[in-house]
Amino acid sequence: MANLSIPAIRQRLFNTSKNETSTQRSTNPFAASSFKGNVLTADVFESSAKKNAQPVFTGKLKASALVGSISGIGERFQNMVKSVTEFGMRIKDSVVNGWNKLNDIEISFAPAKEKLTGAYNSMKELLGTSVSDLLTTGVSAKSVAKMEDMTSARQLMQDAVTAWEAAV
Amino acid sequence: MTDKKIVKNVSNIIEGLGLNPNSESISILEDIGTNSKVDAIREMTSKALVRKNSHDALKVVITNKGKGINDMSTVVAMSTINELLSLSDKAEAVKILTDTAEMHSDEEVRDNARSVKALMALS
Numbered sequence: 001m002a003n004l005s006i007p008a009i010r011q012r013l014f015n016t017s018k019n020e021t022s023t024q025r026s027t028n029p030f031a032a033s034s035f036k037g038n039v040l041t042a043d044v045f046e047s048s049a050k051k052n053a054q055p056v057f058t059g060k061l062k063a064s065a066l067v068g069s070i071s072g073i074g075e076r077f078q079n080m081v082k083s084v085t086e087f088g089m090r091i092k093d094s095v096v097n098g099w100n101k102l103n104d105i106e107i108s109f110a111p112a113k114e115k116l117t118g119a120y121n122s123m124k125e126l127l128g129t130s131v132s133d134l135l136t137t138g139v140s141a142k143s144v145a146k147m148e149d150m151t152s153a154r155q156l157m158q159d160a161v162t163a164w165e166a167a168v
Numbered sequence: 169m170t171d172k173k174i175v176k177n178v179s180n181i182i183e184g185l186g187l188n189p190n191s192e193s194i195s196i197l198e199d200i201g202t203n204s205k206v207d208a209i210r211e212m213t214s215k216a217l218v219r220k221n222s223h224d225a226l227k228v229v230i231t232n233k234g235k236g237i238n239d240m241s242t243v244v245a246m247s248t249i250n251e252l253l254s255l256s257d258k259a260e261a262v263k264i265l266t267d268t269a270e271m272h273s274d275e276e277v278r279d280n281a282r283s284v285k286a287l288m289a290l291s
Contacts, residue, residue: 139177144184150192153185157200160178165206167170 179212186216191224198228202235210235211244218251223260230264230281231272237280249284253291262288 139156147153182201185193194217201213214236217225229236229248236248252261265288268281 138173139180139184141180141183141187144181145187147184147188148190150190150196153181153188153193154196154200157178157181157185157196160174160181161200161204161206161209163174164170164178164209165204167174168206 175208178209182209182212182216186219194220194222194225194228197225198235202228202232207241207244210239210241211247214239214244214248215251218248218255218261221255221257221260223264226261226264230261230284231268231277233274233277237284238277245280249287252284253287258288258291 139160144153144156182197185197197213197217201216202210204210204213214229217229217236220226229252230238232238234240237245237252239245239248252258255261262285265281265285269278269285272278272281
């Protein structure tokens, strides 16, 4: 049954401390406020208690913390150096492996190289012979047209025709 | 199949002798070229002699039986006739053809000369 006494009614109408205490669990300053009838109960702001939880370095504690941090940096630095060294080793291994592979490839191409060299030499010989033939046995029409020694011209013609007739 | 080098060699010599101003070149072409057993050589030689467009050279391919226009090979004869028809100055060729058609001892040579002369008049 509802308490309808005057002090009770006054307490409900004017004393808000009771409601305020019910919202103390949140650090939200607007938690007590009503937005369109909805009370914000979530703690959307950073808790002041967390800030207080962080240690404050003062005096010896600060120095020891600094030393600890330095030693930590050294360890990190050592790890970094170690990782860099390992990275360098990996690079070196890769380069060495690559070099070995290249050597292997070069070895596997050796026969092809020999064949190419042979082809080059044969082509060189072919070109050399053809050029020498042109220079030695080739007769141009201009040279015959300017010939004054007709005995040689007759012999030249006779040899050429004989060669053709022999080939038929 | 004859070697291309040999063919080119013979061709160059015949062409060179055809351009050579020495009268001995005609004798060389007649003695060796027109008497060859190879049709191609006789053909090249006859054409070279016609291109000389001189009395002695034209006389070889017009008045001699078995040579030039009177060659037993139709290809050689027709090539020689074609070369005669291609001459820019046909005066000397027509004169020799006329004399051959009128005075040569061989009837076949006379008939050939007469036919070619007719062709020369039409061209």
